[in-house]
Amino acid sequence: DAKTTQPTSMDCAEGRAANLPCNHSTISGNEYVYWYRQIHSQGPQYIIHGLKNNETNEMASLIITEDRKSSTLILPHATLRDTAVYYCIVRVGYGGATNKLIFGTGTLLAVQP
Amino acid sequence: DAGVIQSPRHEVTEMGQEVTLRCKPISGHDYLFWYRQTMMRGLELLIYFNNNVPIDDSGMPEDRFSAKMPNASFSTLKIQPSEPRDSAVYFCASGDRRLAGANVLTFGAGSRLTVL
Numbered sequence: 247d248a249k250t251t252q253p254t255s256m257d258c259a260e261g262r263a264a265n266l267p268c269n270h271s272t273i274s275g276n277e278y279v280y281w282y283r284q285i286h287s288q289g290p291q292y293i294i295h296g297l298k299n300n301e302t303n304e305m306a307s308l309i310i311t312e313d314r315k316s317s318t319l320i321l322p323h324a325t326l327r328d329t330a331v332y333y334c335i336v337r338v339g340y341g342g343a344t345n346k347l348i349f350g351t352g353t354l355l356a357v358q359p
Numbered sequence: 360d361a362g363v364i365q366s367p368r369h370e371v372t373e374m375g376q377e378v379t380l381r382c383k384p385i386s387g388h389d390y391l392f393w394y395r396q397t398m399m400r401g402l403e404l405l406i407y408f409n410n411n412v413p414i415d416d417s418g419m420p421e422d423r424f425s426a427k428m429p430n431a432s433f434s435t436l437k438i439q440p441s442e443p444r445d446s447a448v449y450f451c452a453s454g455d456r457r458l459a460g461a462n463v464l465t466f467g468a469g470s471r472l473t474v475l
Binding site for chain 2: 292
């Protein structure tokens with residue numbers, strides 16, 4: 247699986263958009279970008295995933311660059327409850343030979359009042 | 360659906376004791392994963408099952424750890440004997456291969472284990 251690089255931490259003002267970047271320059275053609283988050287003392291929570299087109303759901307938007315070497319998760323109106331560690335994971339979409347979702351260190355997003 | 364159910368939520372035990380953690384996955388999911396989380400090592404995948412069969416246990420730290428899935432609605436992770444370094448939060452997660460090949464996982468709330 248391709249390696250991802252994320253900033254260790256970021257701040258965002260409540261009510262503003264939070265833009266979380268992820269670099270995955272070695273991504274291959276059949277690998278998707280997945281985003282999870284983990285709020286303190288809870289289990290990780292799936293947010294969104296995409297291959298090459300931008301995606302949006304009720305939680306967030308995912309913008310993937312045309313060369314697919316980086317992506318941005320956007321929380322349009324961050325609230326204090328969005329304070330969490332956000333994980334960007336690159337993975338073959340349908341498991342490939344194995345189904346191991348490996349979490350890195352992620353980005354700690356702190357939403358400030 | 361009530362989601363992935365884990366028990367106990369908290370366990371405090373003494374070194375050398377046996378610990379059994381339990382997980383009930385979401386009905387209909389065909390994949391089940393056990394993860395462990397510590398401050399030092401982050402989230403580590405221990406083992407995963409597909410259709411109740413263990414597929415990859417390469418993350419299991421040593422022979423003291425064992426996991427079983429006797430049926431589609433129940434799994435256990437056992438540590439015998441437990442050691443202080445096993446103190447961690449253990450998460451169970453389940454997935455459906457029809458949802459991005461089971462890369463979209465639903466996690467339980469976790470079992471926090473403290474070994475004294």
